Amino acid sequence: MLRQSITAYGEPLRETETEMPTPTSREVVIKVHHCGVCHSDLHMQDGYFNLGHDKQLDVRAGRELPFTLGHEIEGEVVAIGPDVDSVKIGEHYAVYPWIGCGECSSCTGGEEIYCQRAQHLGISVDGGYATHVLVPDAKYLLDYSGIDPAFAGACMCSGLTALSALKKLVDGNGQRLKGPIMIVGLGGVGMIGVEIAKAIFDTPPLVADIDPAKREAALALGAGAAFDSAERADVKAVIKSTGGGVSGSVDFAGAEGSLNFGHSVLRKGGKIVVAGLIGGHFEIAIPMFPLRAIGIQGSFVGTLDEARELLELVRKGAVKPMPIEKRALTEANKSLEDLRNGKIIGRVVLTP
Ligand SMILES: [Zn+2]
Ligand SMILES: [Zn+2]
Structure with a gap:
């Protein structure tokens, strides 16, 4: 062979x-x-x-x-x-x-x-x-x-990576999180994630990427709204439009910028799942975990x-x-x- x-x-x-x-x-x-x-x-x-x-x-x-x-x-x-x-x-x-x-x-x-x-x-x-x-x-x-x-x-x-990461967005009782969730990073996996999120959540997902063409493509697939993950102003825009932030986000890029954006748009008690592997380093002040009661979890295939x-x-x-x-x-x-x-x-x- x-x-x-x-x-x-x-x-x-x-x-x-x-x-x-x-x-x-x-x-x-x-x-x-x-x-x-x-x-x-x-x-x-x-x-x-x-x-x-x-x-x-x-x-x-x-x-x-x-x-x-x-x-x-x-x-x-x-x-x-x-x-x-x-x-x-x-x-x-x-x-x-x-x-x-x-x-x-x-x-x-x-x-x-x-x-x-x-x-x-x-x-x-x-x-x-x-x-x-x-x-x-x-x-x-x-x-x-x-x-x-x-x-x-x-x-x-x-596709499997996208499904498994999105399925981890559940509350303490194992129920799927409510309201729009955020998908950051619209490469191949993120785009499939948009479709799966539409199928398994009650609301179409919000999306974010640094590339306007990818944001347009995700909107065409049925995403609820699109944001620029490199813009600090867009963090505020997400928090405003969702009345305090999203309940969950998935980072399908796994880069410093995408993870910073994805966790910044969480509401109190929110959760971010990291599935992307671009690489880099992520820092967060430790008191923010209890004060914002946020969770962070990795997902592998x-x-x-x-x-x-x-x-x-x-x-x-x-x-x-x-x-x-x-x-x-x-x-x-x-x-x-x-x-x-x-x-x-x-x-x-x-x-x-
Ligand atoms: Zn084994
Ligand atoms: Zn692979």
């Missing part, structure tokens, strides 16, 4: 070849038909995340090179282990990539994303920038009937159950596919470069 792999961090991907795996027990080999190229792949290629103050989070440990990226996978079952009875050769599935050890309390509690021994496809074990990928258990294969295959793969990261829930929302038409550009597997490296240089609108999906 052929792959486009990291052979050295910070360097272009190279084509590598390896033996086709033979599945054992509950393993499945998927012939990759579609694999989305995600912004987080750039951090993996670099080997670090930017922490602000000239610091970096090194993410090179525990991964042997060559390593194959790609966690937004759709494809066809071509080989199954002897204990697999839930799927058949020739069937097509979206692959849930956020796989844990299956044994720890996080995994048995349905939150494999928090597993300390993660085997995330394309992050900690070889992923879908390849002709084939080995999936450790057939239970991670999700039915996407009625959904465009290229989009079904992409849903496993961007989403659970297997949430992935199923998302596919159901897509099937119902609540979430529309983003523009998708299909490219050959050999264009993986060029696609990462284009993404890095901001040249991609929507999603590039590789078609190995």
